[in-house]
Amino acid sequence: GAVVSQHPSRVICKSGTSVKIECRSLDFQATTMFWYRQFPKKSLMLMATSNEGSKATYEQGVEKDKFLINHASLTLSTLTVTSAHPEDSSFYICSARVGTRGYAEAFFGQGTRLTVV
Amino acid sequence: EDKVVQSPLSLVVHEGDTVTLNCSYEVTNFRSLLWYKQEKKAPTFLFMLTSSGIEKKSGRLSSILDKKELFSILNITATQTGDSAVYLCALTQGGSEKLVFGKGTKLTVNP
Numbered sequence: 001g002a003v004v005s006q007h008p009s010r011v012i013c014k015s016g017t018s019v020k021i022e023c024r025s026l027d028f029q030a031t032t033m034f035w036y037r038q039f040p041k042k043s044l045m046l047m048a049t050s051n052e053g054s055k056a057t058y059e060q061g062v063e064k065d066k067f068l069i070n071h072a073s074l075t076l077s078t079l080t081v082t083s084a085h086p087e088d089s090s091f092y093i094c095s096a097r098v099g100t101r102g103y104a105e106a107f108f109g110q111g112t113r114l115t116v117v
Numbered sequence: 118e119d120k121v122v123q124s125p126l127s128l129v130v131h132e133g134d135t136v137t138l139n140c141s142y143e144v145t146n147f148r149s150l151l152w153y154k155q156e157k158k159a160p161t162f163l164f165m166l167t168s169s170g171i172e173k174k175s176g177r178l179s180s181i182l183d184k185k186e187l188f189s190i191l192n193i194t195a196t197q198t199g200d201s202a203v204y205l206c207a208l209t210q211g212g213s214e215k216l217v218f219g220k221g222t223k224l225t226v227n228p
Contacts, residue, residue, distance in 0.1 A: 009158070034216070043121075043218040044160070044205065059215075093159065106216070108159035 003027055004096045006109025013084055013116055021079045021112045023094030029074035030096035034106070035067075038091040047092075050077045084116040120144075123206050123219035131227050134196050138222045140206030141188040146213075150189050152180055153205040155221065160205055163191070196226045 003026040013019050023033055033050040048058045048069050056069035066088075068080040077096075081088055093111040124139045140150065149167045153160035164173045166182035166189060173180050177196075182189045193200055203221040210217070 004159075006159075041220065043220050044207075044216075045218070046215050106162075108153075108161070110158040 004030075004094065004107045004109040006094050006112055008112055009110055010113045011115070013114070015085055015116055016083055018080055018082045019084055019114060021081075021092055021094075021114075023077045023079070023096065023109050025075045025096045025107075028096075030077075031074065032097045033071060033077040034095045034097070035069060035077075035079050036093045036095070038093060038111075044093065047079075081114065084114070086116045089114055089116045121206055121208055121217055121219035123204075123222050125222060126220065127223040127225070129225045129227065130196055132197060134226075135192065135194045136196060136224060138191040138193075138204050138206075138224070139188060140191070140219055142206075142208055143187065144208050144210055144217065146211040147184070148209045148211045150182055151207045151209070151216070152189070152191050153207065155203045155205055156201075163204075193224075196224075198226050198228055200224060201226045 005024045005026050007022045011019055031052050035047045036044040037047050038044045046059050047062045047067060048056045050056045050069045050071040052071045052074050058064045066082055071077040091111050091113050094109045095106045097106045121142045128136060130136055149165055151165045152163040154163055164180045169182055169184040177194045180191045191204060201224060203223050205221045206219040207216045
């Protein structure tokens with residue numbers, strides 16, 4: 001199947017700094033990418049939907065100024081956690097969809113474990 | 118509020134056992150139900166179900182959807198240690214981009 005590469009897999013940062021997470025579709029063009037957040041023993045929660053060349057659509061309760069999403073090309077979307085705080089520590093996962101097909105064609109990245117100290 | 122409930126939350130079995138994982142849901146405008154396997158990192162796609170009563174099968178795994186009773190089950194026969202993972206159920210709804218996930222069932226298969 002298609003490959004989605006997410007980097008870094010793990011990052012530790014100091015409170016107040018910003019962290020950028022990259023999500024790349026390696027062998028297909030992803031018009032739509034999704035960013036999820038997962039707390040321990042909790043569901044994957046959709047944070048935002050990123051469409052190439054346009055602004056991301058954020059879910060209710062997600063601060064768009066804090067979680068900056070850029071989808072500048074058909075193979076790369078980035079999530080920047082700005083002014084990170086310990087409560088932002090979580091597991092972040094991206095997924096990319098092939099064209100406009102259904103979710104059976106959405107492939108997930110490996111995830112990024114963010115720890116803010 | 119829409120919700121997806123998976124049960125049990127965790128399950129420990131021995132190799133060779135058969136397990137049944139449950140996913141019940143209450144959503145408006147249901148479109149499809151998906152099962153994923155999540156090991157240490159990324160979820161991997163298992164099945165997508167849209168119609169009631171049609172079993173999807175892949176090797177030792179199978180799944181079926183009941184749209185009348187609003188639930189799905191994932192069966193794993195002759196379990197192996199490599200089946201140990203968190204199994205996630207997710208839904209899509211018409212007119213929405215969202216995948217709504219349940220909390221998952223953590224399956225541990227002991228040798």
